[in-house]
Amino acid sequence: MKKIYIFSKNPHFDMAKVATLFYPEADYPKFSFDINDCIKGLSKSVKLSSNVFIHKTASIGDNCEIGCNSIIGPGVKIGENCLIGDNVSIYFSIIGENVKIYQGVKIGSEGFGFIMNENSFKKIPQLGRVIIGNNVEIGANSTIDRGSIGDTEINDYCMIDNIVHLGHNVKLGQKCVIAAMTGISGSTTIGNNVMIGGQVGISGHLKIGNNVKIAAKTGIMKNIDDNEVIAGYPSEKIFDWHRNTIILKNLRQNDKKMNLILRK
Amino acid sequence: MVDKTFYKNAGPFTLSKISEFLNSKYTGNKEKIISDIAPVDDADQNEICFVSDKYKDIYNKSDAGAFIIKDSKQLTNEKNIYFF
Numbered sequence: 001m002k003k004i005y006i007f008s009k010n011p012h013f014d015m016a017k018v019a020t021l022f023y024p025e026a027d028y029p030k031f032s033f034d035i036n037d038c039i040k041g042l043s044k045s046v047k048l049s050s051n052v053f054i055h056k057t058a059s060i061g062d063n064c065e066i067g068c069n070s071i072i073g074p075g076v077k078i079g080e081n082c083l084i085g086d087n088v089s090i091y092f093s094i095i096g097e098n099v100k101i102y103q104g105v106k107i108g109s110e111g112f113g114f115i116m117n118e119n120s121f122k123k124i125p126q127l128g129r130v131i132i133g134n135n136v137e138i139g140a141n142s143t144i145d146r147g148s149i150g151d152t153e154i155n156d157y158c159m160i161d162n163i164v165h166l167g168h169n170v171k172l173g174q175k176c177v178i179a180a181m182t183g184i185s186g187s188t189t190i191g192n193n194v195m196i197g198g199q200v201g202i203s204g205h206l207k208i209g210n211n212v213k214i215a216a217k218t219g220i221m222k223n224i225d226d227n228e229v230i231a232g233y234p235s236e237k238i239f240d241w242h243r244n245t246i247i248l249k250n251l252r253q254n255d256k257k258m259n260l261i262l263r264k
Numbered sequence: 265m266v267d268k269t270f271y272k273n274a275g276p277f278t279l280s281k282i283s284e285f286l287n288s289k290y291t292g293n294k295e296k297i298i299s300d301i302a303p304v305d306d307a308d309q310n311e312i313c314f315v316s317d318k319y320k321d322i323y324n325k326s327d328a329g330a331f332i333i334k335d336s337k338q339l340t341n342e343k344n345i346y347f348f
Contacts, residue, residue: 003331004279004291004293004296004331005290005292005331005333006282006283006288006290006312006331006333007289007290007333007335008332008333008335009334011314011316011332011333011334012314012316014314015301015313017285017286018301018312019301021274021275021277021282022266022273022300023273025271057269074270075267075270092270127266127271129267129270149301149302149303150303150306
């Protein structure tokens with residue numbers, strides 16, 4: 001079949017414009033709701049604290065518990081037996097069963113997507129969702145952006161610590177563990193059983209294999225194969241990284257010896 | 265494909281309407297109807313997507329309704345500045 005083309009100087013910029021043409025309201029989402037938008041007649045098994053706002057188009061499964069000042073936005077689906085802490089806000093998300101979301105978590109916030117054209121920035125409308133599997137735990141004050149086009153996905157049995165940021169269109173495999181203050185940039189795909197230490201930074205559009213272990217403070221800028229253990233900035237195999245630090249240490253000690261010799 | 269429960273679609277639009285909006289040239293039938301936007305690897309007959317250097321391998325296999333493509337008709341190695 002013959003392909004149809006639209007010619008453009010900057011395709012990405014024009015795609016953002018077309019997205020605003022199709023979805024004029026999506027440039028920035030709506031946050032103002034009134035009391036009539038609130039849900040009525042929730043199942044009695046759902047425990048709600050004071051000042052919770054749940055939009056009338058959202059659906060909450062049985063036996064859920066929701067803390068004070070939490071907000072569940074329009075269209076959000078939450079499965080059974082979920083625990084949602086205080087000050088949580090959830091937008092544009094579909095959440096599975098037995099999920100625990102602790103205090104201050106923000107799910108479905110704006111992805112950091114904009115494009116530069118000559119002398120201005122154009123925001124790329126964020127039209128995706130956040131899909132969270134079953135038995136996931138998300139620690140306090142973590143933030144998960146929704147996808148730009150496509151979804152941000154967190155699969156079953158993932159454990160996420162406090163203050164973790166997941167960018168838009170990130171895909172987490174099953175049974176991943178992420179320690180605090182880790183940041184994962186947009187469109188990075190992470191395999192199953194990956195363990196990530198504290199303060200790890202991962203660049204965008206990367207593929208990280210299954211069973212990878214990443215030491216704390218690692219900075220990742222390239223794809224990682226299955227079963228690797230990596231550390232350091234820029235990231236390398238942990239064995240090489242240990243060697244490098246020892247070499248550096250020896251270098252310094254040699255330097256001290258040299259200075260002593262020179263002084264004599 | 266964008267989830268209609270979360271986002272309201274103002275479409276569909278014809279190809280000529282879209283290219284008029286972008287102020288750019290196009291090939292093919294001007295009455296062609298485009299109903300949604302999609303990523304290049306996931307787009308179907310009624311959806312529009314864009315092609316950049318990053319996606320030049322998968323775009324040949326894609327059967328999207330329309331592609332927004334760089335002026336020169338050929339995908340070059342020139343890097344755009346993206347922020348993600």
